[in-house]
Amino acid sequence: MTTRAPRRLPSKDIKASIRQRIADGGWQPGMKLPSERELVQQFGCARMTVHHALRELEDEGLIERRQGSGSYVARLHPISNVLRVRDIHEEIAERGHLHVTRVLSVAREKAGAEVAAAMRLRKGSTVFHVRLVHLENGVAIQLEDRHVNPALAPGFMARDFTQVTPSHVLFEHAPLTEAEQVVEAVLADAEQARALEVPAGSALLRVSRRTVSQGAVASVARLYHPGTRYRLIGHFSV
Amino acid sequence: MTTRAPRRLPSKDIKASIRQRIADGGWQPGMKLPSERELVQQFGCARMTVHHALRELEDEGLIERRQGSGSYVARLHPISNVLRVRDIHEEIAERGHLHVTRVLSVAREKAGAEVAAAMRLRKGSTVFHVRLVHLENGVAIQLEDRHVNPALAPGFMARDFTQVTPSHVLFEHAPLTEAEQVVEAVLADAEQARALEVPAGSALLRVSRRTVSQGAVASVARLYHPGTRYRLIGHFSV
DNA sequence: CAGTGGTCTAGACCACCGA
DNA sequence: CGGTGGTCTAGACCACTGG
16 A cells, blocks of 8 residues: 555645645745646545635635636735624624613604715605714714614614614614625714714714615614724734 | 426525525524525535535625524624725726825834834834825825835835835735734824825824734834725625 | 534536637 | 636535534
């Protein structure tokens, strides 16, 4: 019998092996990797296993694959870094902190031009409007200014937003199918400053989020965070 | 012969089918999906195919899977939205616009306490320091304030940053293995305001990025963007 | 314990690319 | 055209979960 490679080389090991050759510079950016069938020889496993490993490395942005051509070490952009914007309640709870919600206003309103456009409704349509402040251990970290489409969440106004976040309520009503988010820096106006307990003219991180459910806009939210108390954090690693 | 299902149901169709039942509310959040082996019966295909389809749906955040238990419609968080922070040159080029870089300063410096800590170097170590402004069609959209570890990019200072971005140069030298990013809102000080051609006290979006290569910090950058001229945009769809 | 998802094998055919 | 990745089959054993 010839000597055999270690009895098992699961796709984890294949990934680790390739990852290392990239990380230590052995395989330079742009360089072509061995073909799947060659790697099958090297690792002594089925092609599906190699394929699976390469597919995951592609998902992670480490390599690029082109059908009919081959697999290549990614040229730039292993720094395709990712920032997740999370639900405020989960985020606070995960830090083991106390989440308290302060309700500023809850109202039925006629949509103005701007709100109507964002929600794809006619101007003057009835919309729900809530304004809340979320506190983490007593410190204001988010001002939530949200408009909701009554058609998609009829029972919305009856809920107690000191107990459950609007996001949760919306999700119960309508499974969402689409979302857009925009992150910007803005200056706090007097009212926002008062709500968040920061000086007027402070820098705020504004996350504008629009959610779509079954083709209709379910909700449009503007989430304001004090620049000094809130950060979006992303981490990436090979 | 009994009637047969349509001759081929690739994993795309399995995904589409499940996706729709979730989107139209037929399968509610938290509900248990049929097991892989049951779906094999329903779709008349191999288990690998079903498995692959479910795996992708999990990647997209639509379902959750627990070994030994089953697959479930995700409870919240199809809105685990994702923001990518991209290379400024690519971003501008992709919009078909002109990218011009203005070099404010290029210098060897002794690291102060703060920079030294961020780069895991001793205070007083020599570091490279560049300050650039990136213009899109003549409008300033990013002030790049970057420190670089000389050990990982010895030829850095010789480069012409009006022709190639520091990110590119760094990537040539050392394949990066790790990165952190933090996004905050800050107020423009006088110098930043001048560089970006905005009023002092304007809101800026600050992206702080630290990249690690082979265990050492390669570079620390602070990227300032006028709040009114720059946005991070994310889109998600079922 | 039976049932679940996780992984792997050893084939196969296809669509695509480049010379 | 030959070589590439993309996908699929029909099995198999494993690790984990829950009652």
